[in-house]
Amino acid sequence: MLNIDLHCHSNVSDGVLSPADVVTRAAANGVDVLALTDHDDVSGLAAAQTAAAATDMTLIPGVEISVTWGGQTVHIVGLRIDPQHPDLVAGLHDIRLGRIERAHRMARDLAQHGIEGAYEGAYGYAANKEMVGRTHFARWLVARGHAPDMRSAFKRYLTQGNPGFVEHEWTSLENAIGWIRASGGMAVVAHPGRYALNARQLLLMLDAFRALGGEGIEVITGSHHPSEYGKFADLARAFSLKASRGADFHAPGEGVDIGRLPELPHYCKPVWQGWPELAPHFSLSTV
Ligand code: AMP
Ligand code: MN
Ligand code: MN
Ligand code: MN
Numbered sequence: 001m002l003n004i005d006l007h008c009h010s011n012v013s014d015g016v017l018s019p020a021d022v023v024t025r026a027a028a029n030g031v032d033v034l035a036l037t038d039h040d041d042v043s044g045l046a047a048a049q050t051a052a053a054a055t056d057m058t059l060i061p062g063v064e065i066s067v068t069w070g071g072q073t074v075h076i077v078g079l080r081i082d083p084q085h086p087d088l089v090a091g092l093h094d095i096r097l098g099r100i101e102r103a104h105r106m107a108r109d110l111a112q113h114g115i116e117g118a119y120e121g122a123y124g125y126a127a128n129k130e131m132v133g134r135t136h137f138a139r140w141l142v143a144r145g146h147a148p149d150m151r152s153a154f155k156r157y158l159t160q161g162n163p164g165f166v167e168h169e170w171t172s173l174e175n176a177i178g179w180i181r182a183s184g185g186m187a188v189v190a191h192p193g194r195y196a197l198n199a200r201q202l203l204l205m206l207d208a209f210r211a212l213g214g215e216g217i218e219v220i221t222g223s224h225h226p227s228e229y230g231k232f233a234d235l236a237r238a239f240s241l242k243a244s245r246g247a248d249f250h251a252p253g254e255g256v257d258i259g260r261l262p263e264l265p266h267y268c269k270p271v272w273q274g275w276p277e278l279a280p281h282f283s284l285s286t287v
Contacts, residue, residue: 001263002032002033002278002281003029003030003031003032003033003259004031004032004033004034004245004270004272005026005031005033005034005035005245005246005247005249005258005259005261006033006034006035006037006060006062006077006079006188006244006245006246006271006272007035007037007062007064007077007190007218007221007222007244007246007247007248007249008022008026008034008035008036008037008246008247008248008249008250008258009022009036009037009038009039009064009248009249009250010022010036010038010044010048011044011127011128012038012041012043012044012127012128012131013038013039013040013041013044013064013128013131013133014039014131014133014134014135014136014250015038015249015250015251016250016251016252017251017252018044018047018127019036019044019045019047019048019051020047020048020050020051022034022036022044022048022249022258023036023048023051023052023055023057023059024051024055025252025257025258026057026258026259027052027055027056027057029257029258029259029260030259031057031258031259032056032057032058032281033057033058033060033272033277033278033281034052034057034058034059034060034258034259035059035060035061035062035077035079035246036048036059036060036061036062037062037063037064037077037078037079037246038063038064038131039064039065039066039075039131039133040063040064040065040066040092040095040096040099040131041063041092041096041128041130041131042061042063042081042083042088042089042092043128043130045059045061045062045083046083049061058277058278058280058281060079060080060275060277061079061080061081061082061083061185062077062078062079062080062081062185063077063078063081063083063088063092063180064076064077064078064190065077065078065091065092065095065171065176065179065180066095066170066171067170067171067172067173067175067176068168068169068170068171068172069172069173069205069208070197070201070204070205072195072196072197072201073168073170073195073196074173074189074190074195074197074205075189075190075191075194076173076176076177076180076187076188076189076190076209076214077187077188077189077190077216077218077244077246078176078179078180078183078185078186078187078188079185079186079188079216079244079271080184080185080186080275080277081180081183081184081185082183082184082185083183085179085182085183085184087178087179087182087183088179088180088182088183091171091175091176091179092179094171095170095171096130096131098168098169098170099131099132099133100130100132102166102168103119103122103123103132103137104119105166106118106119106122106134106137106158106164106165106166107119107122109163109164109165109166110137110157110163110164112163113163113164115141115144115146115163115164118137118140118141118164121137121140121144122136122137122139122140123136124140125139125140134154134158134164135150135250137153137157137158137164138150138153138154138157138158139153141153141157141158141164150254160196173205173208173209173212174212177209177212177213177214178212178213181213186215186216186242186271187209187212187213187214187215187216188214188215188216188217188218188242188244188271189205189206189209189214189216189217189218189241190218190221190223190248191218191221191223191224191248192206192217192218192232192235193223193224193225193228193231193232194223194224206235206239206241207239210239210240210241214241215241215242215271216241216242216243216244216271217232217235217236217239217241217242217243217244218232218243218244218245218246219232219233219236219243219244219245219264219265219268220243220244220245220246220261220262220263220264221244221245221246221247221248221261222246222247222248222249222255222256222261223248223255226262229262229265230265233264233265233267233268236268236269237267237268242268242269242270242271242273243264243265243268243269243270243271244270244271245261245263245264245270246261247259247260247261
């Protein structure tokens, strides 16, 4: 069985390792096929591809796009994208500009709650000055002693109803799927169990996703508790969506490590079925 991990982050977004170090870690963990899927940015893919060329691992160009659907944030992973496609490049650039504007509002809100200097603080943790997010704020809040760990930083701050949380309008589901498809890629719903959507809204979102040309859904993800895997495998089958697998790795010691996940349930149709990138891995075992 190939070890396929199609969701992880480098310091181009809110991970802590460089793209090359993410690739090296994945190869060391025995991953055969890896997708780097940074939030709203593809600028790590070239370095990741170079690093992957020195290993037996295949790198799939990916991205995780922030979307607003029904007033809630939803993440759409794009796999096998062309990182140079102009629609995708322009769309992601706009999202990153929105992130900078949001960061100012977040910092202002924290300041109103007595926490000064969060904008500069968060940027200190952003290796890519174009891509700032709540994780960078959380790392700074922990370092400053406002929370003991990342989990509590998000619980006390940065989440709905807490200091540092501001509403933000990301791009539309239609745009995200459109850019991914225009660039030759496949759209996949990331961690479907993580959204502030009730059961009915989740079904409506999956309906809209499919109608707009979305093809996959994450079934095995580091963002879900293992007890949720069966539910999303069933949903994938019910919606005729292909199933994906990815750790959503961000940092060593945080959450699930790259390539360290169970296999997809046998009745799932994997997103990677028929991908030409997998062929070398199969022929290796036959020669
Ligand atoms: P953003 O896209 O800037 O709003 O940040 C979203 C990111 O924050 C996610 O991709 C996770 O990496 C991180 N995140 C969200 N909620 C939590 C949480 N409860 N604990 C740890 N990290 C979280
Ligand atoms: Mn993240
Ligand atoms: Mn996500
Ligand atoms: Mn992610």
